[in-house]
Amino acid sequence: MKQIFRCCILNFFVLASSVAQADDCLPDKQVFKRDYGNDVEVFYTQRSIPSHVDSAAYLVHFEARRQKTIVWSVEGRISCGAWGLMCDLKIDPSQPNDKFDAIRQCLPSCAFKDDIIPVTLVHEDEAIKYIAFGNLTAFSMGCGNYMAIKVQRPELLDDAGRDRTFILPDYVKFDSCEK
Numbered sequence: 001m002k003q004i005f006r007c008c009i010l011n012f013f014v015l016a017s018s019v020a021q022a023d024d025c026l027p028d029k030q031v032f033k034r035d036y037g038n039d040v041e042v043f044y045t046q047r048s049i050p051s052h053v054d055s056a057a058y059l060v061h062f063e064a065r066r067q068k069t070i071v072w073s074v075e076g077r078i079s080c081g082a083w084g085l086m087c088d089l090k091i092d093p094s095q096p097n098d099k100f101d102a103i104r105q106c107l108p109s110c111a112f113k114d115d116i117i118p119v120t121l122v123h124e125d126e127a128i129k130y131i132a133f134g135n136l137t138a139f140s141m142g143c144g145n146y147m148a149i150k151v152q153r154p155e156l157l158d159d160a161g162r163d164r165t166f167i168l169p170d171y172v173k174f175d176s177c178e179k
Contacts, residue, residue, distance in 0.1 A: 025127075025177035032131055032172035039067045040158075044131065044172040046078065056080040060089070062168055071156045072166060074149050076101070078119050087119035089133055091140075091168075092148040106143030132171040140168035 032044040043063045051057040057080065063073040080087040090101035097105060103116050110116050117139060122130035140147065144166050151157065160167065 027128075029178040030128065030174060031176045031178055033175035034169035034172045041065050042169050042172070043175070044169070045178075049077075051079075055082060056087070064166070066153075066156045066158075069153055069156060071153045072149050072151045072161065074147050074166070074168070080119075087121075089117040089119050089136065091117075093146055094148045095146075102143060102146040102148070103139060106139070106146040127174070129174050130171055133169070135170075136168045137170040141165055 028047050030045070034042045034044075036042070041064070043065065044060065045063075046058040046060045049057045049059055056078075058078040060076045060078055061073060062076070064071045074091060076089055076091040078087050078089050091103060093100065093102040093105050095105065104110060107116070117136050118134040120132040120134070121128050122132060144164050147166065149164075149166050151161075154162075
């Protein structure tokens with residue numbers, strides 16, 4: 001009976017510590033992931049950048065892996081309005097442009113609109129469990145040629161990647177905390 005009790009107590013502490021790690025992970029250390037199956041995953045990280053007191057901004061990094069090897073990546077930025085209530089994702093363009101990101105270059109009719117790709121943080125208690133990107137998958141499929149994709153391993157690209165179609169996720173789920 002004592003061994004069963006000790007085992008249950010030990011399992012409780014192991015589970016509690018793993019949950020605490022997710023909740024206690026600083027935003028700049030959080031790693032999110034979308035698993036597409038067949039050993040294909042897209043990882044997402046973000047780093048805070050200084051901004052106005054009542055707004056927020058982040059540098060973001062998407063990284064596609066096949067069989068745990070980085071195949072391609074792309075950078076971008078998230079900017080949030082007053083008190084972080086409305087956030088918008090901008091993807092770095094393949095052709096540098098001081099005024100427009102990849103989305104606005106691909107869709108000139110949207111050049112001066114905000115929230116083309118809205119970003120929603122889904123919380124569970126105090127921790128961010130999911131980040132949703134409105135229209136990102138559709139945008140990446142239709143406007144991939146406008147994105148500054150960095151291909152590290154061309155031999156691992158799938159047919160879509162070889163045709164310059166790089167599919168970004170419409171959401172990512174919290175995966176781990178960087179050390």
